[in-house]
Amino acid sequence: MKCKITNEEIKPFMSFGKMPAANGFLEKKDFKSEFFYHMEVGFSKKISLFQLNKFSNPKIIHSVNYPFYTASSEYMKTHFKKYADWVQKEYLKSYSKLIEVGSNDGTFLKNFVKTNIDYLGFEPSKTVANQAIKNNIKTINAFFNDGNTQSLKKFQNKTDVICAANVIAHIPDLKNLIHAIEKLLSSKGVFIFEEPYLGSMFSKISFDQIYDEHIFMFSITSVKKIFELYDFELIDVHWQKTHGGSMRYVVGRKNKHKINVRVHEGIIKEKNNKLDNMESCLEFKKNCDTSRIKVVDSLKKMKNDGKKICGYAATAKSTTVLNYCNLNTETIDFICDSTKEKIGKFSPGTHIPIVPVSHFHKNLPDIAYLFAWNHKDEIFSKEKEFLKKGGSWFSHVPLQK
Numbered sequence: 001m002k003c004k005i006t007n008e009e010i011k012p013f014m015s016f017g018k019m020p021a022a023n024g025f026l027e028k029k030d031f032k033s034e035f036f037y038h039m040e041v042g043f044s045k046k047i048s049l050f051q052l053n054k055f056s057n058p059k060i061i062h063s064v065n066y067p068f069y070t071a072s073s074e075y076m077k078t079h080f081k082k083y084a085d086w087v088q089k090e091y092l093k094s095y096s097k098l099i100e101v102g103s104n105d106g107t108f109l110k111n112f113v114k115t116n117i118d119y120l121g122f123e124p125s126k127t128v129a130n131q132a133i134k135n136n137i138k139t140i141n142a143f144f145n146d147g148n149t150q151s152l153k154k155f156q157n158k159t160d161v162i163c164a165a166n167v168i169a170h171i172p173d174l175k176n177l178i179h180a181i182e183k184l185l186s187s188k189g190v191f192i193f194e195e196p197y198l199g200s201m202f203s204k205i206s207f208d209q210i211y212d213e214h215i216f217m218f219s220i221t222s223v224k225k226i227f228e229l230y231d232f233e234l235i236d237v238h239w240q241k242t243h244g245g246s247m248r249y250v251v252g253r254k255n256k257h258k259i260n261v262r263v264h265e266g267i268i269k270e271k272n273n274k275l276d277n278m279e280s281c282l283e284f285k286k287n288c289d290t291s292r293i294k295v296v297d298s299l300k301k302m303k304n305d306g307k308k309i310c311g312y313a314a315t316a317k318s319t320t321v322l323n324y325c326n327l328n329t330e331t332i333d334f335i336c337d338s339t340k341e342k343i344g345k346f347s348p349g350t351h352i353p354i355v356p357v358s359h360f361h362k363n364l365p366d367i368a369y370l371f372a373w374n375h376k377d378e379i380f381s382k383e384k385e386f387l388k389k390g391g392s393w394f395s396h397v398p399l400q401k
Contacts, residue, residue, distance in 0.1 A: 001053045003044040004172055004215070005226055010042035012053055013278065014285040016324050020348035022211035022316035023068070027345055036349070041210060041281075047225040048276045050198055050217040052210070069128060070107040072338065075378045077107055079242055080165070083194075084111035087161055091190055092117055096160040099152075099184065101144040101177075101193075102167030106132030113137060120155070122148070145173070146180040159184040164193040166243065169216045178230045190235070191251040198222070199275055200245025204397045207288045207324065208317035208371070209244070220266035221276045223249050236260040244374040244397065295325050295396050302367055302394075303331055309394075310365040311335035312379065313372030314342050314354045321371060321396065322350040329353075332369065336360035361385075370395045 001010045019039040026034060040053040070076050092098065094116050103109055103121025105128050112119045113136065121137065122144035123129035129141035142148045149155075162181055171177050181191050198219040201209045209217065216222075224234040235257040236250035274280040302309060311318060314337040321327070328350040335347060336357045345354050360368075364386060370376060373395045380393075393399055 001040070001042050003042075003046070003049065004051060005049065005174060005229070006044060006046045008044060008046055010044055010051075012040035012042045013281050014288070015040045016207075016210065016320065018349075019212070019323050020319060022213055022319040022348065024319075024348040025314060025342045025345040025354060026348065028351075031346075031351060034349070037212070039210070039212070043278050043281045044222075045278065047222055047229075048219060049222040049226065050219075050281065052212070052215050054212070068104070068339070069131065070104045073375060073378065075375060076242070079240075080108040081111055083163075083165065084108055087163060087192065088112075088115070088117070091161050091192070093160075097155055097158055097186075098161045098163065099144075099155060099159055101162065101164040102170070103132060103137075103139055104128050106135055106137030106139060108163075108165065109137050109139075110135065118154075120152075144177070144180060146176050146183070149180045149184060152184065155184050157183070158186050160186055160189050162189070162191045166195060166246075168193045169195045169218060170213050172215050174216075174226065175230075178227070178232070182230065182232075185253065187253065188256050189252070190257070191232070192248065193251075194240055194242065194246050194248045196243045197239070197245050197247040199270065199273065202275070202280055202284050202287075204244055205284070205287045205291045206244055206373075206397050207291065208320045208396070211316050211320045213316060218247065218249070219270055219275050220247065220249075220263065221270050223251070224263070224267065227251050233257075233259065234263050237262050237266050242374070291396050292325050295321075296327075298394070299327065299331050299367075299369075307366040308333060309367045309369065310360065310363075311347075311352065312360065312368045312370050312383075312393075313337055313375070314339070314347060315371045318371035319348045321369075322347055322352070326350075327352075333365065334359065335371070364389055364391055366390070367392050367394050370399065373397050373399060 001012055003010050016039040018036045020036050037054050043050055098119045100121045103123045109121050121139040123139055124143045129139050132139040195218050196209050198217045231254045232251050233254050235252045238248040240246040240248055309332050311332050314335045332352050334353050334355045336355050338357050342354045343356050370393050
């Protein structure tokens with residue numbers, strides 16, 4: 001295994017075994033031809049970067065029927081409104097230029113439609129991009145990379161902000177991405193991106209954050225080291241509640257910005273928590289092994305006690321949980337979800353049927369495994385009746401309100 005940035009040899013420290021594509025929800029006729037790979041994770045000592053050994057082809061992941069729309073979550077819509085307001089206040093002026101990488105259905109960019117900001121989104125999934133275009137949000141249906149940005153003459157060396165959220169960890173060729181950014185940003189322009197935070201994943205033991213689309217799991221230390229390789233520097237960081245704990249990183253050209261003290265404080269904190277070395281990774285592996293045993297034993301006991309168990313939300317993260325813990329229809333009867341592209345299909349690898357949320361309401365289980373634990377507040381608010389009728393939520397991460 002080699003680091004995807006430095007090309008150094010890395011020894012995997014943890015294996016999740018045979019794993020399917022995280023968002024590969026499939027029909028019964030496709031069971032025999034389903035794709036699997038051996039999922040392992042490693043850690044680059046040079047740049048303190050947690051990363052996957054293998055990953056699915058991005059062109060396959062973001063195919064015509066990519067099953068995720070940001071606007072499906074009220075919580076995320078609110079978050080992106082606040083994100084847009086913050087970007088505009090801190091880094092944009094009248095007639096500034098802004099590009100979003102992985103703009104999805106335009107939930108973030110729609111906040112700039114009625115402004116004088118010259119904005120543009122890049123979204124590789126056709127159905128998702130078309131939704132944005134249908135809503136009159138300027139979107140290019142393509143991957144953001146050095147080749148696809150060559151024709152953006154009016155943005156080259158003039159873009160004030162390039163931003164992204166939950167996208168950069170999905171891009172295997174970060175070198176190409178950074179080259180594209182380098183050509184587009186103005187002298188004092190900034191690249192702002194949010195990603196699930198390594199420290200949060202370790203502390204919550206949220207091993208389900210690891211799947212084929214999450215090629216990297218960033219920390220403040222790793223982001224600083226990566227961008228320093230390309231004459232950029234990390235100038236600010238902001239912790240975010242989203243996805244169980246994320247970090248917002250602000251990157252600029254070297255020696256063009258004052259570096260906020262939060263960066264230095266974050267680096268020191270990570271060093272104290274050993275996030276900059278292999279020791280924390282080995283502790284995480286140990287904790288994951290313990291968590292898996294606890295999940296399997298707890299569900300087995302519930303089932304033996306005659307409890308009816310279902311899954312709530314057919315997420316990419318649920319694929320890791322189900323396959324890592326070897327959970328199938330012997331334990332979980334069905335998984336409910338609100339995404340129409342998933343309903344009527346089956347979970348990747350374990351082939352549990354995906355049903356509409358209405359089925360959950362009509363067939364209330366005793367236990368619901370909350371796979372979308374990062375949206376628990378929104379879901380708890382919608383599903384109060386489930387608790388009133390004696391149901392219980394279950395997860396491998398703490399669900400305290």
